[in-house]
Amino acid sequence: MPHRSRDHHDDNEDDDDDDDDDNEPIQDRTAAIPLHSKRTERMQRKQATREKRRAAIINLAKLPTELILQVLKSLRPSHVFNLALVNRRFHALVKANATVIGDHILKQRYPTLTHCFPLPMLLSNIDIPTAALLSAPARQKYLSIHHKPYSHVQPPNPQHLCTCLTCVMAWNNYNLVLDFAHWQDSLDNGVPIPMLPRGQPMVWNESLLSQNARLSERAVANSLWRAHIMETHLNSTVRSIRRHALNKGNKRIHVEMSDDEAASGTDQFLEKKGPLGIEFPFHRDNYYLLCVGSFFENHQAFANFSYSEAYLPNRYWKRDEQKWVFIPWGHERDLSYVVQSANRAVFEVSAGASSQCAVTGPTTNPLLTSNPY
C-alpha cells in the first residue's frame, strides 16, 4: 500500500506539472550550431571573394545620372530607345532628357541629314492672324484641289502644322523617308512593291501612312525622334547605295562609300562630292532607282539628270567653292507671301466695292476666302 500511496502522490505531482506546462509560454532555446570545419571555412572564404568581385563590377545602372547621360548621347537613337526599356529609371531618364540627347546626336551623327531635312513649323509658333490665314478652310480646300495628295504620304494636319509650301515639303520628306525605309527589304530582295488600285484606298496603305504621319509628328515635337528618323534614312541610304553598287549594268556615278563609312553610323561620307539629288520621289516606283537629279549650282534648272541612289534634298554642289550649299529655309518668305496675297485680296475687294459705290462691306472675311497662293 505504501507503494501505491507513493504512486498516487507522484500522479498528483505529474498532474501539477502538466498544468504548469500549459500555462507557461514555450521558449525556443534552439540555436544554430556553429560550423567549425576546414571545409566550411574554405567555402565561406570563397563566397566572400565572389561577393567582393561582384561588387567591384561597374555596371551602367550604378553610374550617376550625369555619366549615364553622356553615355546616352554617344549612342545611336535606336539604342537609346532600347535602353529606355531596361528599367523605370532609364525610361524616366530618357524621357526627361530626350531633347538634350536628341540634339546632341543630331549634331554629332547626322549634321548633313539634319540640314537636308528641316522640320515643318508648328502652327502654335506662328502669330495668330497668320496662323488663321494658313489654316482657313477656303485655303485648305484650294490646296487640296491644286496639290493632289501623294498616295504614299499623308498630308499634314493644317490645325497643327504650318502649311506654307516650304513646311509642306518638309513634312512630305519626313513621311517619305519612313515609307522608303518600310520597303527596304522588298527592294533588297527584288520583291515588287504592291501597286495601289487607282482611286481606291487600301487599308494597309492607309494604316502605313497614318503610322508614318504619327512618327513624323513626334519628330516635330521631340528631337530624339527626329534623330531616330535620320538614323532610319541613313540606313536606307546605305542599303540603297549598296544595291546600286552591285548593279554592274548601272554605269552612272555612284556615291562613294567604304565599308567603314557604312558601319560608322554617321552621315560623314555624304559630305563628299557626289551625285546626290533633291527631286522628290513622287511615286513608290521611284524607289527602284530613287530618281534623284543633280541640282546645279547658282540655282539653275535641272540639267542632264544624273541619277543617284541617295535622296538628300535642299542642297546643291557649289563648284567654285567645292562644297555643298544648303538651300535657305523658305518658311518666312512663304508666310509673307501668304499675308501679301491676303492683303491684296482685301484691297481688290475694297476697290471693287468702292467702284460700285457699295455702302456696306463684304459679308465674309476676304482674308479667309481669298486664294493665298
Ligand SMILES: [Zn+2]
Ligand atoms: Zn511654314
